Amino acid sequence: MKKKAIIIIGVLILFSTFTFSGYSYIRVKYWDSLILPGVKIGNEDLTGKTRKEAQTIINDKYASDVMKKKITIVTDEKKYIIDYKMVEAKYNVDQAVEQALTYGKDGNMFQRYKAITHPVSKQIKLTFEYNDKAVDKILKGIAKDIDKNAKNATITKDIGGQFFVTNDVIGKQLEVDKLKNDIKSKIDVGVSKDDDYIKAAVKDIKPKISEAALKTINTRISRYTTNFGSSSEGRATNIALATGSINGKLLMPGDVFSFNDVVGERTALRGYKAAGVIIGDKLEQGLGGGICQVSSTLYNAMLSTSIVSVERIHHTISSGYIPKGQDATVDYGNLDYKFKNTFEYPIYIEGFLSNGNIHFNIYSNSTLTKRTYEIVNEVSEPTDPKTETIKDPTMYRGQSEIVKTGYAGFKVKVTRKTYENGNLVNTEIINQDTFHVINEVKKVGTKR
Secondary structure, three states: OHHHHHHHHHHHHHHHHHHHHHHHHHHHHHHHHOOOOOEEEOOEEOOOOOHHHHHHHHHHHHHHHHOOOEEEEEOOOOEEEEEHHHHOOEEOHHHHHHHHHHOOOOOOHHHHHHHHHOOOOEEEOOOEEOOHHHHHHHHHHHHHHHOEOOEOOOEEEOOOOOEEEOOOEOEEEEOHHHHHHHHHHHHHHOOOOOOEEEEOOEEEEOOOOOHHHHOOOOEEEEEEEEEOOOOOHHHHHHHHHHHHHHOOEEEOOOOEEEHHHHHOOOOHHHOOOEEEEEEOOEEEEEEOOOHHHHHHHHHHHHHOOOOOEEEOOOOOOOOOOOOOOOOOOOEOOOEOOEEEOOOOOOEEEEEEEEOOEEEEEEEEOHHHHHEEEEEEEEEEEEEOOOEEEEEEEEEEOOOEEEEEOOEOEEEEEEEEEEEEOOEEEEEEEEEEEEEOOEOEEEEEEEEO
């Protein structure tokens, strides 16, 4: 009897299991093409909806209205309206519905049955997509409308000594990356039907040269003059061209002056002539001869300020137009004269010719005139040149010819003394140069 009862109970359990399994299978199968209970897209409950029904509901609820949505970009001067159609914006409805339809259906039958009978709320985010290149194109157009280049102030000096300063103009630049991120954040939110407003960030672009800075130039702080009256026509032409290139040059604080950059290459096409140039230990003819007098004159004008040279090389032969050790040679592509404006004020360089003289005037702020400068050169170890004789059988006895001019050798130390209120406050060595002796070479005739 007991055994029979056990068999009956087993059969009932087996029957119940098969019955439940069959019921569960039918129930799960029924929901295969439907969205499970508790599943939402956005705020819309889509329980029991088919794919097509869900797509219709979401499109009606969000997609249609959002196409009418606009983003208004506001600047200080103008408004720009971006229609969502312009950026090809749309909800990823199909993707969201696919997620909703497949949610809870990847387990075994009993897990899927539990998802139906004991639903867990699931909210699927409705994402948005748009054409990123279309956004870039719109931003490019807005930037073109807004962006404005900064304009430097300029300074000129008339023959009466009066300075004229033009106004500077502050530029504008749209912060494109920030605006793009702001637009993307608005579009990505998507579900709001209300129009959005964005205040576009536009930054000011300050000109490098401001009117206020140029107006601090109010006095001459240094000057220097050298004479070229005995120069050849070609040499005088070269001096005029180089001086004219430098005249009116403005250096803002921190700027570096390069003689070669400002004057440019000395070519015949630019009007330069052949004249005497020092090459090695000889004086020869070359294009641009004489412009070292221009660089040396400017160098001495700068010596009478506190400016220190960045690059300066002396000649191999001492020049008669300048005190010993106070020359600055230049050779385009090789040797340059450079200095940096270490003042907190701009520097304006005036260069001109008058009565066979090169004049350089340096202008800046009057506060720089509180100090005065004295340039002292000390020459030591002078060495006279010797004469080297070369016998020439093609020349008659008693005839001679100097084939290389001799120049004395020496050392020179150049010092700058700084005075304030008449008192010596600083002494600095500017340079210590060595000019090697160059012996004279003379040919003498031996022919009878």
